[in-house]
Amino acid sequence: xxxxxxxxxxxxxxxxxxxxxxxxxxxxxxxxxxxxxxxxxxxxxxxxxxxxxxxxxxxxxxxxxxxxxxxxxxxxxxxxxxxxxxxxxxxxxxxxxxxxxxxxxxxxxxxxxxxxxxxxxxxxxxxxxxxxxxxxxxxxxxxxxxxxxxxxxxxxxxxxxxxxxxxxxxxxxxxxxxxxxxxxxxxxxxxxxxxxxxxxxxxxxxxxxxxxxxxxxxxxxxxxxxxxxxxxxxxxxxxxxxxxxxxxxxxxxxxxxxxxxxxxxxxxxxxxxxxxxxxxxxxxxxxxxxxxxxxxxxxxxxxxxxxxxxxxxxxxxxxxxxxxxxxxxxxxxxxxxxxxxxxxxxxxxxxxxxxxxxxxxxxxxxxxxxxxxxxxxxxxxxxxxxxxxxxxxxxxxxxxxxxxxxxxxxxxxxxxxxxxxxxxxxxxxxxxxxxxxxxxxxxxxxxxxxxxxxxxxxxxxxxxxxxxxxxxxxxxxxxxxxxxxxxxxxxxxxxxxxxxxxxxxxxxxxxxxxxxxxxxxxxxxxxxxxxxxxxxxxxxxxxxxxxxxxxxxxxxxxxxxxxxxxxxxxxxxxxxxxxxxxxxxxxxxxxxxxxxxxxxxxxxxxxxxxxxxxxxxxxxxxxxxxxxxxxxxxxxxxxxxxxxxxxxxxxxxxxxxxxxxxxxxxxxxxxxxxxxxxxxxxxxxxxxxxxx
Amino acid sequence: xxxxxxxxxxxxxxxxxxxxxxxxxxxxxxxxxxxxxxxxxxxxxxxxxxxxxxxxxxxxxxxxxxxxxxxxxxxxxxxxxxxxxxxxxxxxxxxxxxxxxxx
Numbered sequence: 150x151x152x153x154x155x156x157x158x159x160x161x162x163x164x165x166x167x168x169x170x171x172x173x174x175x176x177x178x179x180x181x182x183x184x185x186x187x188x189x190x191x192x193x194x195x196x197x198x199x200x201x202x203x204x205x206x207x208x209x210x211x212x213x214x215x216x217x218x219x220x221x222x223x224x225x226x227x228x229x230x231x232x233x234x235x236x237x238x239x240x241x242x243x244x245x246x247x248x249x250x251x252x253x254x255x256x257x258x259x260x261x262x263x264x265x266x267x268x269x270x271x272x273x274x275x276x277x278x279x280x281x282x283x284x285x286x287x288x289x290x291x292x293x294x295x296x297x298x299x300x301x302x303x304x305x306x307x308x309x310x311x312x313x314x315x316x317x318x319x320x321x322x323x324x325x326x327x328x329x330x331x332x333x334x335x336x337x338x339x340x341x342x343x344x345x346x347x348x349x350x351x352x353x354x355x356x357x358x359x360x361x362x363x364x365x366x367x368x369x370x371x372x373x374x375x376x377x378x379x380x381x382x383x384x385x386x387x388x389x390x391x392x393x394x395x396x397x398x399x400x401x402x403x404x405x406x407x408x409x410x411x412x413x414x415x416x417x418x419x420x421x422x423x424x425x426x427x428x429x430x431x432x433x434x435x436x437x438x439x440x441x442x443x444x445x446x447x448x449x450x451x452x453x454x455x456x457x458x459x460x461x462x463x464x465x466x467x468x469x470x471x472x473x474x475x476x477x478x479x480x481x482x483x484x485x486x487x488x489x490x491x492x493x494x495x496x497x498x499x500x501x502x503x504x505x506x507x508x509x510x511x512x513x514x515x516x517x518x519x520x521x522x523x524x525x526x527x528x529x530x531x532x533x534x535x536x537x538x539x540x541x542x543x544x545x546x547x548x549x550x551x552x553x554x555x556x557x558x559x560x561x562x563x564x565x566x567x568x569x570x571x572x573x574x575x576x577x578x579x580x581x582x583x584x585x586x587x588x589x590x591x592x593x594x595x596x597x598x599x600x601x602x603x604x605x606x607x608x609x610x611x612x613x614x615x616x617x618x619x620x621x622x623x624x625x626x627x628x629x630x631x632x633x634x635x636x637x638x639x640x641x642x643x644x645x646x647x648x649x650x651x652x653x654x655x656x657x658x659x660x661x662x663x664x665x666x667x668x669x670x671x672x673x674x675x676x677x678x679x680x681x682x683x684x685x686x687x688x689x690x691x692x693x694x695x696x697x698x699x700x701x702x703x704x705x706x707x708x709x710x711x712x713x714x715x716x717x718x719x720x721x722x723x724x725x726x727x728x729x730x731x732x733x734x735x736x737x738x739x740x741x742x743x744x745x746x747x748x749x750x751x752x753x754x755x756x757x758x759x760x761x762x763x764x765x766x767x768x769x770x771x772x773x774x775x776x777x778x779x780x781x782x783x784x785x786x787x788x789x790x791x792x793x794x795x796x797x798x799x800x801x802x803x804x805x806x807x808x809x810x811x812x813x814x815x816x817x818x819x820x821x822x823x824x825x826x827x828x829x830x831x832x833x834x835x836x837x838x839x840x841x
Numbered sequence: 842x843x844x845x846x847x848x849x850x851x852x853x854x855x856x857x858x859x860x861x862x863x864x865x866x867x868x869x870x871x872x873x874x875x876x877x878x879x880x881x882x883x884x885x886x887x888x889x890x891x892x893x894x895x896x897x898x899x900x901x902x903x904x905x906x907x908x909x910x911x912x913x914x915x916x917x918x919x920x921x922x923x924x925x926x927x928x929x930x931x932x933x934x935x936x937x938x939x940x941x942x943x944x
Binding site for chain 2: 826
C-alpha cells in the first residue's frame with residue numbers, strides 16, 4: 150500500500166507560491182513598510198498586502214481545478230521544496246501537499262483571507278501603523294497556509310506555532326493599552342499549554358511508529374502505518390488513545406474548547422478584521438483541521454472520540470449560555486465562535502469528519518461576515534462596542550444590516566441557509582451515532598444560538614438609537630472596500646449549503662464525497678448501520694423529524710429574542726431576576742471561569758514564583774554572599790601583606806637611597822675653587838701614591 | 842757658569858706652572874682663572890719644546906705645542922663666552938656667587 154501511495158502522487162511546482170507569496174508580502178511590508186507608507190502612501194501598502202493573498206487564491210483555485218481533473222482515488226499533489234531534517238531515522242522534508250482536505254482549507258484561507266484583507270484597507274485606514282497591520286496579516290496567512298499544506302507533522306507544527314505568534318501580535322496590535330497587551334499574552338500562554346500536549350502527542354506517535362519499524366511524520370505514511378500501532382500500550386492505556394488525547398489537548402488550546410477556551414473572548418482586543426480572520430474563520434479551526442487530517446489515527450481511539458464529542462457539546466452549550474448575557478457586540482460573537490467550534494468537535498467526535506469540515510467552511514463564511522459586519526458597526530460608532538448604546542442602525546447602514554441578517558439566519562439554522570445544512574447534519578450524525586446527550590446539548594446550544602444572535606440583531610439594528618446625539622450625527626455606511634466583502638460573504642453564507650445538500654433533501658452530499666478519499670469514516674458509520682437496521686424508510690423519518698425539531702427550536706429562540714428585545718412584551722429584567730438573579734450573574738460573569746483560573750493557575754504560579762524568589766534571595770544569595778565574604782577576607786590578608794611587606798621593601802630601598810644621597814650631596818658645593826682644590830690634591834695624592 | 846740646558850727650561854716651566862696653579866686656585870674672578878689656565882697650558886708647551894729639542898730627533902713635540910696653542914685659543918673663546926653668559930645672568934663674574942646648581 151505504501152508503494153502504491155507513492156506512485157499515485159503527482160509532483161507539481163506551483164503549490165509553493167500559495168505559501169510563499171504571502172510570505173513575500175509580509176517580508177516587504179514588514180521590513181520596508183514604514184518607508185513605503187511614508188514615500189508612496191497607504192495605497193501602496195494595500196496593493197503590496199492584498200496582491201500576494203489574491204495571487205495565492207489564484208494558485209489555490211488552480212490547484213483545486215487540477216485536483217478535480219484527476220481521478221478521485223489519486224487526488225494528491227506534492228510540491229517538494231527541500232530536505233529539512235535528516236537525522237538517524239527521522240526524515241522530514243519541506244514539502245507541501247494538496248489533497249481534497251487541504252484544498253478546501255487553502256481556498257478558505259486565501260479566499261476569506263483575501264476578502265478580509267480588502268476589508269481591512271477600509272477598516273484600518275486611519276491607523277498610523279497601517280503597514281505593520283498588513284505585515285502581520287500576511288505573515289499570518291503564510292503561517293496558516295504552511296499549517297494546512299505541510300505534508301508532515303513538523304511542518305504543520307511550524308505553521309501551528311506561526312499562527313499562534315501572529316495571533317499574539319495582532320491581539321496586542323494596539324499594545325499601548327495594557328489590557329490589549331495582556332490579552333495577547335494570555336492567548337499565547339494558554340495556547341502554549343495546548344501546544345505542549347500537541348508536541349507530546351507528536352513525539353509519542355513518532356516513537357510508536359519507530360517501534361513498529363516505520364519511523365515517519367509524513368501524513369500519507371502515518372495514515373498507512375497507524376494500524377500497526379493499534380495494540381501498543383502506554384502505562385496501561387492504549388497508545389493511540391494517549392496520543393490522540395494529547396493531540397486533542399492541543400486542539401482545545403488552538404480551537405478554544407473547554408478547558409482552554411478562556412483566551413478567545415479576550416482576543417477580541419485585537420482589530421475586528423483580525424477577529425474575523427484569525428479568531429473566527431481560520432486559525433481557531435486549526436484543531437478541527439488537525440483531527441480531520443489525522444482521522445485515520447483518531448478512529449482507532451473510540452474513547453478519545455467520545456471525549457471529543459462530550460467536550461465539544463459541553464463547550465457549545467456552555468459558551469452559548471454566556472453569549473446570551475454579554476453586552477459587548479464582539480464578545481457575543483466570540484462566545485458564539487467558541488460555541489460553533491464546539492459543534493465542529495461534536496462532528497469530529499461522532500466520526501463525521503467531513504461534516505465537521507463542512508461546518509468549518511460555512512462557519513468561516515457566516516462568522517467572518519458577522520465579525521466584519523460588527524466591525525462595520527464599530528467603525529460607524531467610533532469604536533463603541535457596547536450594544537446598549539446602539540440600536541436602530543439599519544436606518545443608516547442598510548448594506549451592513551442586510552448582510553448581517555443573512556449571516557444571522559445562517560448561524561441560527563434557518564432552513565436552506567448554509568448554517569442549517571451543516572449544523573443539522575452534525576446534530577443528525579451525533580444522534581445517529583448514539584450520542585443522545587451530545588445531540589440534546591447541541592440542540593439546546595442551537596436554540597440559544599438563535600436567541601443570542603437575534604438579541605444581537607435587535608439590540609444593534611432595530612428599535613430606537615440609544616447612542617448620544619454627537620455619535621448619531623456621524624453614523625454612516627462603510628465604504629465599498631468594506632461592504633463588498635460583506636456582500637460576497639453573505640452570499641456564500643446563504644448559498645454554501647448547496648455544496649453538501651444532504652440525501653434527505655434529495656441532494657448529493659457532494660462536499661462529503663469530495664473529502665471521502667482523505668477522511669476515515671468512524672463510529673458514525675457503524676452506528677449508522679444500527680439505525681439502518683430499522684430500514685431505510687425509518688432512518689429518513691427520524692432524520693426529517695430531527696430536522697423539524699431543530700428548526701422549531703431555532704424559531705423558538707428567535708421568537709423569544711423578538712419578544713424580549715424586539716416587541717419588548719417580555720422584560721429582560723424579569724428573566725434576569727429568576728432565582729434571585731444569581732443564575733444571571735453567574736452566566737454574565739462567564740461562570741467565573743477566569744476567576745477560577747486566577748485563583749488556581751495564576752495564583753498558584755505566583756505562589757511558586759514567590760517561593761522561588763524567597764529561595765533565590767535567601768539560599769542562593771546567601772551562598773553567593775558567603776563566598777563573597779570569604780574572598781573579601783582572603784584579599785584583605787593579601788592586601789595587608791602587600792602593604793607592609795612588599796611595599797615596605799620597596800620604600801626601604803628608596804629611603805636608604807635618599808639617606809645616603811643626602812650625605813653625599815654635601816660634596817657638591819657649587820664652588821669652582823673647591824673643585825679645583827680637590828682636583829689638585831687628588832693629583833698630588835695620586836703622584837705621592839705612585840712614588841711610594 | 843754652565844750653558845743653558847734642559848734643566849733650565851724645566852725649572853722655568855715649573856715656575857710658570859706654579860704661577861698658573863696659584864692663580865687658578867686663588868682668583869675668584871673668572872677671567873683671572875682663565876688667565877691662570879693659560880699659564881698652565883704654556884708651561885706644558887715649554888716642556889714639549891724642551892723635551893723635543895733635547896731628547897728625540899723629530900718634531901712631535903713641536904706639533905703638539907701647535908695643537909695646544911690652537912686648543913688654548915678655542916678654550917679662551919669658549920671660556921670668555923661662558924664668562925659673558927655668567928655676567929649677563931648674575932651681573933658678576935665672581936665664581937663663588939655662581940653656585941645655584943648646588944642643592
